[in-house]
Amino acid sequence: MNPFKYGQVVFDEDFCPRPKLEKALKSHISSAQNVLLEGERRIGKTSLIYEIIRKMNKLRLLYIDILEVKTVDDFCRRIIKAIVSMEQKSGLIEKLFKSLAYLKPVMGIDPLTGTPTLSLDAAVRLKPDSIEGLMDLIHSAYKRKKLVVVFDEFQDILNVKEAPAALAILRSKIQFHTDIPYIFAESVRNRIDDIFNNPGSPFFKSAITIDVGSLDREIFGDFLQKKFLIGKRRVPQSLLDRIFEIAQDNPGDIQQLCGAVWEVTSYGNDIKDDIIPSALELVYSREYKGYEAALSQLTGQQLRCLIGLANLGGKSPLSSGFIKVTGINQPASIKRALNRLVQLKIIYKYQKEYKFINPFFRSWLIYKDF
Ligand SMILES: Nc1ncnc2c1ncn2[C@@H]1O[C@H](COP(=O)(O)OP(=O)(O)OP(=O)(O)O)[C@@H](O)[C@H]1O
Numbered sequence: 001m002n003p004f005k006y007g008q009v010v011f012d013e014d015f016c017p018r019p020k021l022e023k024a025l026k027s028h029i030s031s032a033q034n035v036l037l038e039g040e041r042r043i044g045k046t047s048l049i050y051e052i053i054r055k056m057n058k059l060r061l062l063y064i065d066i067l068e069v070k071t072v073d074d075f076c077r078r079i080i081k082a083i084v085s086m087e088q089k090s091g092l093i094e095k096l097f098k099s100l101a102y103l104k105p106v107m108g109i110d111p112l113t114g115t116p117t118l119s120l121d122a123a124v125r126l127k128p129d130s131i132e133g134l135m136d137l138i139h140s141a142y143k144r145k146k147l148v149v150v151f152d153e154f155q156d157i158l159n160v161k162e163a164p165a166a167l168a169i170l171r172s173k174i175q176f177h178t179d180i181p182y183i184f185a186e187s188v189r190n191r192i193d194d195i196f197n198n199p200g201s202p203f204f205k206s207a208i209t210i211d212v213g214s215l216d217r218e219i220f221g222d223f224l225q226k227k228f229l230i231g232k233r234r235v236p237q238s239l240l241d242r243i244f245e246i247a248q249d250n251p252g253d254i255q256q257l258c259g260a261v262w263e264v265t266s267y268g269n270d271i272k273d274d275i276i277p278s279a280l281e282l283v284y285s286r287e288y289k290g291y292e293a294a295l296s297q298l299t300g301q302q303l304r305c306l307i308g309l310a311n312l313g314g315k316s317p318l319s320s321g322f323i324k325v326t327g328i329n330q331p332a333s334i335k336r337a338l339n340r341l342v343q344l345k346i347i348y349k350y351q352k353e354y355k356f357i358n359p360f361f362r363s364w365l366i367y368k369d370f
């Protein structure tokens with residue numbers, strides 16, 4: 001079985017240790033210090049949280065994922081869903097039913113597991129005020145048994161029309177939950193800046209920031225080599241270096257490419273660097289339709305700009321070298337093209353550099369020699 005996991009949360013033996021980060025996060029959780037976990041996509045934020053909670057085995061996790069949340073009603077329902085799922089495990093669902101009576105909950109029984117379930121009447125529309133009651137509910141759940149609250153993809157609360165009111169209510173409650181550790185995880189740096197770094201925001205400086213960066217190459221390299229050895233495959237350091245480079249040190253993408261190397265090799269193989277093209281071709285064969293669909297949305301200028309980024313990197317797209325390669329001679333036009341590519345979620349800007357969200361899309365553009 002392919003031992004490389006990607007596109008999912010990893011923990012336990014699938015989690016490569018991150019000693020410094022684990023220590024820092026653990027200590028903040030122990031002292032009920034609120035934390036903002038920042039980092040690029042697929043860098044391992046959610047996995048880090050799950051692994052730490054697993055290791056601190058006395059703590060319950062109240063995990064609230066607000067990815068793509070669009071309304072306050074949806075936001076509240078996600079909180080309730082998380083509480084229900086947590087309390088189901090501790091068998092306290094009846095208690096919860098009473099506390100939520102004002103929201104007309106419906107009790108049921110899961111036909112598969114026989115455990116009680118709780119759902120809300122779809123006709124009830126939750127408003128920013130409802131957040132207050134839900135935050136009190138979190139506090140009483142904590143009183144019964146200790147927990148850590150995680151708001152994952154927290155930046156998406158800004159999609160909600162009443163975000164300012166929702167944030168103000170959240171903050172007003174959280175500041176009195178001094179014994180509960182809150183973790184806010186966030187993937188897109190410039191947006192979170194609005195919530196935690198803007199003096200006008202109720203969350204201004206309300207959490208300690210931890211930057212989740214790439215994994216240590218040496219530790220991760222050893223981890224990956226051991227995984228290859230499960231199938232008696234030996235990989236040289238030079239091959240790992242090449243994989244790290246192509247995947248731009250992103251652990252999710254590194255695992256994806258290692259998984260492809262595993263698939264194009266066999267038990268007992270001494271793998272050499274020249275395996276990379278066939279591993280990449282396997283990745284492309286699964287993803288090229290997505291790449292083509294992305295390209296079909298682009299104008300000629302946007303496409304030239306993207307190819308320029310693939311070939312020259314995204315550190316200085318307004319330089320004369322870039323202008324020459326793309327043939328777009330108006331910096332304003334390049335800027336417009338870059339903005340559009342960001343909007344289409346093909347590239348993103350991180351620490352003044354434009355990068356491909358999917359590094360394999362980049363290498364495919366180079367491979368195809370557009
Ligand atoms: N510590 C780790 N050890 C091994 N692999 C890891 C580790 N952290 C992350 N990964 C790899 O990265 C992938 C993405 O991890 P995870 O979902 O935790 O990232 P994330 O930062 O929460 O991503 P997103 O922003 O998309 O939610 C995992 O499926 C796994 O392949």
Ligand SMILES: [Mg+2]
Nearest residue numbers: 045046047152
């Ligand atoms: Mg995540």
